[in-house]
Amino acid sequence: MASWLWLRCVVGPHLQRIHRPPDQSRPEGRSGRRGWNYHPRSLEKHTDSILGWVILWSLSYYSSPLLLCYLYRKGWFWLGRWRNSEYVEFISVLEETKKNHTPGNKKKLRCYDFDFSYWPSDFSWKEVSSPKLSKGGVSLLKPEPRLRGTADSILNSVRTLPCHDLMLYHCVHLFFLCSYLIAHSFGRRMLYPGSVGLLQKAMRPMLQQGQAKLIEEFNGQRNKLVACDGNEIDTMFVDQRKDGGPNGQTLVICCEGNAGFYEVGCMNTPLEGGYSVLGWNHPGFGGSTGVPFPQNEANAMDVVIQFAIHKLGFQLNDIIIYAWSIGGFTATWATMSYPEIQSVVLDASFDDLLPLALKVMPESWKPLVQHTVRQYMNLNNAEQLLKFQGPILLIRRTRDEIITTAGPEDIMSNRGNNLLLKLLQFRYPKIMTEEGVRVVRQWLGAPSPVEEASVYSGYEVDDDWCVSVLQSYQADRDVSFPWSVGEDMTPEGRRQLALFLARKYMRNFESTHCTPLPAAEFHSPWRL
Structure with missing residues (x-):
C-alpha cells in the first residue's frame, strides 16, 4: 500500500x-x-x-x-x-x-x-444522440460561400490552367500553401490570443483567483466535457435555481471573447443578475484542449448545450445564449442549430470577420486574406443569426476600438451596426426600404444618448402605435420571419417602425470594447 x-x-x-x-x-x-x-x-x-x-x-x-x-x-x-x-x-x-x-x-x-x-x-457527446452531429461524429457547419473578387479569379484559374504553364501552376499552389500557413501559425494566434501559452502563463494567478471565487463563493461546479472531435472542454456551472429568485430558473450559457476565460470573463454579469450560468473555455484556452478553429468551436458549443440539457436538466427554452465579442460566432451557431433556444444576447459582436481582418493586414495581401478567412476562419455571425427566429438583443459599445474599421471615434464604422442592419433588413424587408435604412443609420450615427433621443423624437415615433401594428400583423398570421408588415404603409409609418425596431433590437453601452458589462445592462431581449 x-x-x-x-x-x-x-x-x-x-x-x-x-x-x-x-x-x-x-x-x-x-x-x-x-x-x-x-x-x-x-x-x-x-x-x-x-x-x-x-x-x-x-x-x-x-x-x-x-x-x-x-x-x-x-x-x-x-x-x-x-x-x-x-x-x-x-x-x-x-x-x-x-x-x-x-x-x-x-x-x-x-x-x-x-x-x-x-x-x-x-460528460461525453457519445452519451446522447445529438441531431446536430453528422454520421462521422462532427457537427456540421454551413458550407463556405464562394469567394469573390481577385482571390476568386485566382482560384478559378486553376480549373483552366494549361499543363505547360508550370510557373502559374506553382504560383497557385504557393498561394494555397501561404494561406494554410498563415491560418495555422500567426493568423490563428492573432485571432485567438488567449490560446497562446505565454499569455495563459502570465494570467494564471488571475485565472486561479477567479476560479476560486466561482467555486468558493458561488458553489460553482467544474466539469470536463468531451466533444465529438475528442477535445476536452473545461466548464463551470453555477446553479441558482434555488436561491437566485425568478431568474435562477433560466440558464445563461456564456461564450467568451478571443482572450477571455470563464474564470475572469463575462460569467459575472448574469451571475449578479441571479441567473444560473454555464461558462466554458474555447479549445486551447485554460483547461480545454485543442485549437480554436471554427469547426472545433462549433463542436465545443454543441457538447456544452447537450450537457446543459441532459445533465443539468434545463430545457432549450430555458436557455439564453450570452456572448461577448468573438464569442458571437459560437452563440449564433447555437441559435442556428438549436432554434428552440429562448433568446440570444450579443455584446460587442460583429457581422463578419473579413472586414476586420482586412483592416489590420496590408492592402496588397487582400486576396490572400480573403481566401484565408473564408477557408479557415469564416466567422460569419450575421449569416448564422438570420436563421434564428427568436428574440435577439445586440449591445453596442459606443467607444469600441476593436470591432471598428476606422477607429473608435467613428461610431459608424462599428461592425455591430452592420449586424443590426442585416438583421432588420432580413426580418422586416418592407419596413427597411431605402428610407428605413437611412433613418436607422442616422440613429446609429448619433454620437451621444442625447442626440440619439433627439433623432428618435424628431421622427415623432409613437411606441404604442408601433406595438399595435406589429401585434396586429402577428395575430392575423402565423408566419416566421421575414415579415411583409409595412408594404401598404406610408413612408412616415415605415420610418417610425424602423426606428422603433432598431431601438428594441439594439442597446448602447457607453464604454470601450473590454469594459465588463454591468449586471444592470444585461436584459432579456425584447419580445413583441
Missing part, C-alpha cells in the same frame, strides 16, 4: 489549490474565507528549485535537457509529496473517483484545483 501511494504521488498531477466545502470547518492556522493555496513541503519545494537549476545546467549535454524537461513536466521528481498529508488525501480522492465515478466522489474531487488533464470526464 505504501509503495502504491508513493508511486501515485510521484506521477500524480500538480495540485494548486484546495477549496474548502461550505459545510467544512477551516483547518487550524488557515486564513481565508473557504479555500487555500496548496503549499508544498520543504523537500517537494526544494526538489522543484534544484531541478530547475539541473535542467539549465544540463543544456550542454546532448539529450538530458529533453529527458529532464519531460520528467519534470510529468512530476516524476516531486519526492516530497508522499509526506504531505494534503497531497496524499488529494491523490486518494482522485484515484477513488477514477474507479467509482459517483456524485459523492465527484463532490470531493471538486474541492481541489489541479492539472485539468488528469480530471475524469463528466
Whole structure:
C-alpha cells in the first residue's frame, strides 16, 4: 500500500489549490474565507528549485535537457509529496473517483484545483444522440460561400490552367500553401490570443483567483466535457435555481471573447443578475484542449448545450445564449442549430470577420486574406443569426476600438451596426426600404444618448402605435420571419417602425470594447 501511494504521488498531477466545502470547518492556522493555496513541503519545494537549476545546467549535454524537461513536466521528481498529508488525501480522492465515478466522489474531487488533464470526464457527446452531429461524429457547419473578387479569379484559374504553364501552376499552389500557413501559425494566434501559452502563463494567478471565487463563493461546479472531435472542454456551472429568485430558473450559457476565460470573463454579469450560468473555455484556452478553429468551436458549443440539457436538466427554452465579442460566432451557431433556444444576447459582436481582418493586414495581401478567412476562419455571425427566429438583443459599445474599421471615434464604422442592419433588413424587408435604412443609420450615427433621443423624437415615433401594428400583423398570421408588415404603409409609418425596431433590437453601452458589462445592462431581449 505504501509503495502504491508513493508511486501515485510521484506521477500524480500538480495540485494548486484546495477549496474548502461550505459545510467544512477551516483547518487550524488557515486564513481565508473557504479555500487555500496548496503549499508544498520543504523537500517537494526544494526538489522543484534544484531541478530547475539541473535542467539549465544540463543544456550542454546532448539529450538530458529533453529527458529532464519531460520528467519534470510529468512530476516524476516531486519526492516530497508522499509526506504531505494534503497531497496524499488529494491523490486518494482522485484515484477513488477514477474507479467509482459517483456524485459523492465527484463532490470531493471538486474541492481541489489541479492539472485539468488528469480530471475524469463528466460528460461525453457519445452519451446522447445529438441531431446536430453528422454520421462521422462532427457537427456540421454551413458550407463556405464562394469567394469573390481577385482571390476568386485566382482560384478559378486553376480549373483552366494549361499543363505547360508550370510557373502559374506553382504560383497557385504557393498561394494555397501561404494561406494554410498563415491560418495555422500567426493568423490563428492573432485571432485567438488567449490560446497562446505565454499569455495563459502570465494570467494564471488571475485565472486561479477567479476560479476560486466561482467555486468558493458561488458553489460553482467544474466539469470536463468531451466533444465529438475528442477535445476536452473545461466548464463551470453555477446553479441558482434555488436561491437566485425568478431568474435562477433560466440558464445563461456564456461564450467568451478571443482572450477571455470563464474564470475572469463575462460569467459575472448574469451571475449578479441571479441567473444560473454555464461558462466554458474555447479549445486551447485554460483547461480545454485543442485549437480554436471554427469547426472545433462549433463542436465545443454543441457538447456544452447537450450537457446543459441532459445533465443539468434545463430545457432549450430555458436557455439564453450570452456572448461577448468573438464569442458571437459560437452563440449564433447555437441559435442556428438549436432554434428552440429562448433568446440570444450579443455584446460587442460583429457581422463578419473579413472586414476586420482586412483592416489590420496590408492592402496588397487582400486576396490572400480573403481566401484565408473564408477557408479557415469564416466567422460569419450575421449569416448564422438570420436563421434564428427568436428574440435577439445586440449591445453596442459606443467607444469600441476593436470591432471598428476606422477607429473608435467613428461610431459608424462599428461592425455591430452592420449586424443590426442585416438583421432588420432580413426580418422586416418592407419596413427597411431605402428610407428605413437611412433613418436607422442616422440613429446609429448619433454620437451621444442625447442626440440619439433627439433623432428618435424628431421622427415623432409613437411606441404604442408601433406595438399595435406589429401585434396586429402577428395575430392575423402565423408566419416566421421575414415579415411583409409595412408594404401598404406610408413612408412616415415605415420610418417610425424602423426606428422603433432598431431601438428594441439594439442597446448602447457607453464604454470601450473590454469594459465588463454591468449586471444592470444585461436584459432579456425584447419580445413583441
